[in-house]
Amino acid sequence: MWRGFLLTMLLAVLASPGTGQDSDRREIESKLVALEKVGKLQAIQLKDLKMLNEVLDENFILVDQDGLLLNKAQILAYVQRATSMQYFASEMAVRLHGSTAILTDEYRLNGILAGTRIEQRGRFIDTWIEREGKCWPSPVYR
């Protein structure tokens, strides 16, 4: 319940028209970082498929470590199949381009999938688009 409320609040801030001032810009950037951490990374960690389904746009795509293109349904299935997933993110940076934001980050992912230990380290770029509060993240890069 609280996650739904938090998500609604974050989306409301993102949807509000910016005035172009630095403080507004910083506020949007920090809210986007929060949305990325809670709405995406934490949701993956907690296997919160409902939250992921809310945050990710129907057109969501991701390029995985092997260069395969995955759609939203495939990502949700992947998260559901995982026994455990721990995401460690650092150095998040946001660049705003009007109603679009580019978020970059370094990450480390530890988990267990189908009895196999996963260890990944890399960098990702997410594209967030202000469109009915949904995002359009792009790929995970090594």
Add this chain to the structure above:
Amino acid sequence: MRVICSIILLGCSPILLLHAQQTDAAASGTIRSLEREWVDAQSRNNNRALNLILDNSVVYVEYGHLVSKADYLLRIKHQDPSTDEIVMEPITVRVFGSTAIVTGSYRETQRKAGAHTVTRWRFVDTWAYKKYGWVLIAAGSTPVRD
């Protein structure tokens, strides 16, 4: 009067929809051209063209490293074009108003010391429509493992 307005709006909506579709189609065409221009400019060390294609704050990921526009242009400036060849494969462009996402793949042939290696890459590029047209704001690619 309200009925008339509704009829006019209903009558206009297919036209508006058609206009929006044409706009998206036009944007998609422009971005496809820009993708080709980017590859062409890179293969010819044409930094002037690259400077126009890439936004100043572009986020570019190369081999897992964040590369600034200045660093990328510097690398291209000193790159021997005969050692690197890129062949594009079909791409998909999705337009969301003033933002477009391009997904696709390409084959890169690198020649070094008489030998050559071929790598297939999957990429996702993000373009934004700004004051003077579409510019690349984020790009990156991942090698495809067979």
